[in-house]
Amino acid sequence: PCKSDxxxxxxDTSVKGATEKEIIDSFGGPNASRCAYMLMYxxxxxxxxxxxNDLIPVYLQEEIAKDVIEEKVMGExxxxxxxxxxxxxxxxxxxxxxxxSRDDPISKLKEMILEQFKLSVExxxxxxxxxxxxxNVMLEAYDPAMDACAIQSLNISSFKDYTLEIxxxxxxxxxxxxxxxxxxxxxxxxxxxxxxEENLSFVNVQTKKxxxxxxxxxxxxDKLKLTVPFEKIRxxxxxxxxxxxxxxxEPVLKEQNMKKSLNDLWIFDGxxxxxxxxxxxxxxxxxxxxxxxxxxxxxxxxxxxxxxxANPEALDPTYCHQxxxxxxxxxxxxxxxxxxxxxxxVDEFIMKRGGVAGxxxxxxxxxxxxxxxxxxxxxxxxxxxxxxxNEYKVYLREAVACTKDKxxxxxxxLIDWGETFxxxxxxxxxxxxxxxxIILSKKDITCSPAKLRLRECCGEKLGKVFIDAIDIxxxxxxxxxxxxxxxxxxxxxxNPSDLIITVREWDPQTWSLSERQEIIVNSAWRMHDLSYHIxxxxxxxxSKIDRMSVGKIVSLWSxxxxxxxGMSWVKVYENMKSIDQFPLLITLDGIMLIIKDSKVxxxxxxxxxxxxxxxxxxxxxxxxxxxxxxxMGPPKKEVALTIKVKTLEEQKKEQEEKEKKEKEAKExxxxxxxxxxxxxxxxxxxEPQPTPDIYSxxxxxxxxxxxxEIQLRSHQx
Numbered sequence: 001p002c003k004s005d006x007x008x009x010x011x012d013t014s015v016k017g018a019t020e021k022e023i024i025d026s027f028g029g030p031n032a033s034r035c036a037y038m039l040m041y042x043x044x045x046x047x048x049x050x051x052x053n054d055l056i057p058v059y060l061q062e063e064i065a066k067d068v069i070e071e072k073v074m075g076e077x078x079x080x081x082x083x084x085x086x087x088x089x090x091x092x093x094x095x096x097x098x099x100x101s102r103d104d105p106i107s108k109l110k111e112m113i114l115e116q117f118k119l120s121v122e123x124x125x126x127x128x129x130x131x132x133x134x135x136n137v138m139l140e141a142y143d144p145a146m147d148a149c150a151i152q153s154l155n156i157s158s159f160k161d162y163t164l165e166i167x168x169x170x171x172x173x174x175x176x177x178x179x180x181x182x183x184x185x186x187x188x189x190x191x192x193x194x195x196x197e198e199n200l201s202f203v204n205v206q207t208k209k210x211x212x213x214x215x216x217x218x219x220x221x222d223k224l225k226l227t228v229p230f231e232k233i234r235x236x237x238x239x240x241x242x243x244x245x246x247x248x249x250e251p252v253l254k255e256q257n258m259k260k261s262l263n264d265l266w267i268f269d270g271x272x273x274x275x276x277x278x279x280x281x282x283x284x285x286x287x288x289x290x291x292x293x294x295x296x297x298x299x300x301x302x303x304x305x306x307x308x309x310a311n312p313e314a315l316d317p318t319y320c321h322q323x324x325x326x327x328x329x330x331x332x333x334x335x336x337x338x339x340x341x342x343x344x345x346v347d348e349f350i351m352k353r354g355g356v357a358g359x360x361x362x363x364x365x366x367x368x369x370x371x372x373x374x375x376x377x378x379x380x381x382x383x384x385x386x387x388x389x390n391e392y393k394v395y396l397r398e399a400v401a402c403t404k405d406k407x408x409x410x411x412x413x414l415i416d417w418g419e420t421f422x423x424x425x426x427x428x429x430x431x432x433x434x435x436x437x438i439i440l441s442k443k444d445i446t447c448s449p450a451k452l453r454l455r456e457c458c459g460e461k462l463g464k465v466f467i468d469a470i471d472i473x474x475x476x477x478x479x480x481x482x483x484x485x486x487x488x489x490x491x492x493x494x495n496p497s498d499l500i501i502t503v504r505e506w507d508p509q510t511w512s513l514s515e516r517q518e519i520i521v522n523s524a525w526r527m528h529d530l531s532y533h534i535x536x537x538x539x540x541x542x543s544k545i546d547r548m549s550v551g552k553i554v555s556l557w558s559x560x561x562x563x564x565x566g567m568s569w570v571k572v573y574e575n576m577k578s579i580d581q582f583p584l585l586i587t588l589d590g591i592m593l594i595i596k597d598s599k600v601x602x603x604x605x606x607x608x609x610x611x612x613x614x615x616x617x618x619x620x621x622x623x624x625x626x627x628x629x630x631x632m633g634p635p636k637k638e639v640a641l642t643i644k645v646k647t648l649e650e651q652k653k654e655q656e657e658k659e660k661k662e663k664e665a666k667e668x669x670x671x672x673x674x675x676x677x678x679x680x681x682x683x684x685x686x687e688p689q690p691t692p693d694i695y696s697x698x699x700x701x702x703x704x705x706x707x708x709e710i711q712l713r714s715h716q717x
Contacts, residue, residue: 006018007019007022009026010040023039083102083103084099084100085101085151085156085157086100086158087109088160088162089113089162089164090131090133091117091163092117095161096117098112098113098116100151101151102151102152104151105147105149105151106142106146106147106149106151106154109128110123110126110128110147111123113128113164122169123144125166125167127141127142127165127173128141128142128162128163128164128165129141129162129163130161130162131163132161132270135182135184137204137269138163138165138176140176141165141173141176143173179208179210180206180207181207182205182269183204183207183216183267183269183270183271183273184203184204184205184270184271184272185202185203185204185223185272185274185275186202186272186273186275187203187275188274188288193296194292194296194299195238195293195296196301203223205220205223206219207219207262209262210261210262210263212258212261213252213253213258213259213260213261213262214258214259216262220235220273220275230253231278232279233275234253234276234277234278234287235251235253235273235275236249236250236251236273236274236276236289237250237252237266237272237273237274238250238272238274244375248293249274249287249289274289276288276289298327299324299327300326300327300368300375300377301322302324302368302377303321304321304322304323304351304379304381305318305320305380306342306381307342307344307381307382307383308342317355317356317380319378321342323337325337326368327368327369327373328367328368328369329367330364330365330366330367331363331366331367331368331371331373332364332365334368334373335351335364338379338381342381348384349384350381350383350384350385351379351380351386352379352382353379353380354379355378355380356380358380359478359479362386362388362391363389364389387421390424390425391422392421392473392479392481393419393420393421393479394419394421394479394480394481395481395482396416396417396420396482396484397414397415397416397417397457397483397484397485398414398415398417398484398485398487399414399455399462399484399486400412400413401413401516402516408513408559408560409556409557410460411462411502411556411590414457414460414484417438417442420435420438423472424472424473424477426471427469427470427471427472428454428468428470428471428472428475429449431472432449432454432468433449435452435485436448439487445487447487449468450493451487451489451491452485452486452487452488453465453485453486454466454483455483455485455486455589455590456475456483457482457483457484461556461557462484463588463589464589464590465498465499465589467494467496494520495522497523497524498521498522499522499523499586499588499589500519500520500521500589500590501518501519501590501592502516502517502518502519502592503516503517503519503534503538503592503593503594503595504516504517504593504594505595506594506595506596507596507600508564508596508597508600508601509600509602510603511561511564511603511605511609513594514538517538519533519534519537521533521586523586524578526575526576526578526579527550527570527576527577528572528575528576530572530579531545531548531550531573534548534550534595538595541595545573546571546573547597547598547599548571548595548598549569549571549595549596549598550569550593550594550595551564551568551569551570551593551594551596552583552585552591552594553591553593560613560614561609561612561613561614562614567594569596569598570583570584
């Protein structure tokens with residue numbers, strides 16, 4: 001409360017008075033309908049407390065003194081760091097980063113520049129200028145008269161680029177004006193065959209931002225020393241379309257445009273203008289630049305890296321090489337030109353579309369346009385044997401029984417066999433025959449295709465099983481895909497409706513898991529059929545098949561053994577639901593099931609097991625026993641759970657009131673029974689009402705005091 005002894009409610013911009021009852025209700029009171037997230041109050045009339053050194057323990061005084069010294073040292077380092085900066089200076093297509101202090105004069109930077117770039121120039125004959133790298137123009141200038149000024153006073157920053165402007169001794173530096181702009185003028189030459197502006201030579205022509213075209217034209221003629229008459233000069237501006245095919249040239253140098261401002265003609269700072277002279281009658285009809293453009297539209301610019309510098313782990317390789325080729329040329333010709341440029345034989349390197357993870361380009365007799373290579377396409381090169389048009393390069397891995405008992409998520413150990421080539425049109429059986437020949441040549445082991453199982457390999461996990469009669473390409477095989485194979489002890493006939501799963505038995509008392517058993521099941525089976533089939537691999541369950549509970553590991557990637565205590569378990573014996581339906585949903589190869597005896601209670605984990613398998617989040621033994629003893633019947637209606645949390649004192653008080661009411665009700669019924677007794681009268685018996693299920697769990701984590709009892713009552717929706 002303030003001086004007025006009133007409380008106030010601050011709700012964003014709304015402020016109004018509030019009663020003490022409203023304050024209580026806003027902080028979890030019995031009638032709370034809302035909850036404030038902050039309570040602000042002002043203490044009134046408190047005396048100031050003076051803290052002297054004799055009130056502070058000696059050890060704390062020493063720590064405070066130590067912190068003060070450390071903070072002073074850190075403060076000095078921060079102040080020193082804040083004064084440091086790095087200046088980037090460009091010169092002759094090279095650049096260097098100069099470490100300086102903000103208090104250093106420009107003369108120190110200029111001395112470092114002369115030493116780094118090995119220049120023999122007097123300090124007064126060159127000056128530092130801001131460099132607009134993307135436009136290749138120099139902006140603000142720092143004249144030699146400023147050499148003694150501190151870098152900080154001139155706003156020289158680490159976030160700008162700088163360059164050098166050098167003059168002769170007899171020359172004077174031109175003044176820089178913020179009203180000036182630079183226009184890039186490209187003069188036509190017969191050697192020009194493509195229009196990538198960054199690859200063309202140009203000259204920067206300086207003019208006024210608000211100037212007219214006639215002023216710019218005069219400066220262009222002076223800069224390029226043109227002596228050709230006005231009517232023999234053509235000045236063009238490139239008009240870009242949505243696609244490169246829609247790009248065209250637009251003439252600028254017209255009599256009606258000479259007095260127009262550069263802004264009206266869409267000529268701005270950094271704009272490109274294309275200059276040509278009219279020398280022949282043909283030049284009068286068609287512009288030289290337009291001929292180059294039309295020719296360039298039919299070409300593709302392919303950018304590529306050097307395989308000598310290829311790094312598969314690099315996210316952004318450097319594509320510093322380029323060829324220009326007709327879009328109607330074949331891929332074979334493009335690869336030949338790339339090989340000649342890098343001096344590599346065409347059968348020694350692989351071309352991939354787009355980047356490191358791209359698909360191999362192998363359609364050698366297809367045109368570049370037909371396979372989707374467009375202007376400025378990127379191709380990644382690496383050394384290797386190219387595959388043919390009907391081949392896939394895949395990586396083989398052998399899957400063997402897992403020997404690492406500590407890893408619950410592993411079902412197999414995978415052994416790398418390297419890369420091999422498979423026919424894209426071959427069936428799975430034909431691919432097995434080829435792999436059997438590889439096994440024979442590498443390990444001298446004779447293996448029958450009927451004893452070989454091919455599977456998808458996703459990371460360290462096995463997936464779908466390949467069916468013999470189906471083409472290998474049906475399984476989405478592509479270049480660099482990994483395929484796993486298993487050598488089986490016996491011949492196997494795997495049908496399209498079959499699935500392969502892994503089953504392990506869990507002992508809830510000891511928390512141990514059995515060896516993994518790979519089992520082939522049919523997707524049309526019922527859970528009852530599954531229970532009998534599992535008994536073939538776990539014979540001791542035949543005498544107690546009605547106690548078999550099955551749980552499915554939803555995510556094998558993140559599974560921990562401690563998750564078993566909270567897993568949903570299903571009684572499968574005499575359960576006529578299909579295995580591909582809820583709750584098992586066995587629809588894919590590679591699923592792992594856990595079986596257990598439903599009558600065995602869950603034991604307590606040892607400290608060693610907790611460290612190895614993770615600790616359980618709560619003791620669910622009571623709930624597990626209740627749900628595992630229920631048989632699977634027809635689907636139940638959805639239920640809502642009401643969770644009521646009480647202290648033990650509240651629970652005791654409620655129990656006493658309940659017993660009192662029951663006693664009164666019993667006395668009332670006895671009295672009514674005596675009043676209604678007599679000849680010809682029947683006593684109505686009251687059927688006992690079913691009580692809702694009540695589950696109580698005590699959480700003893702040393703946090704909740706007193707212990708809280710949680711009652712879960714299930715109610716029909």
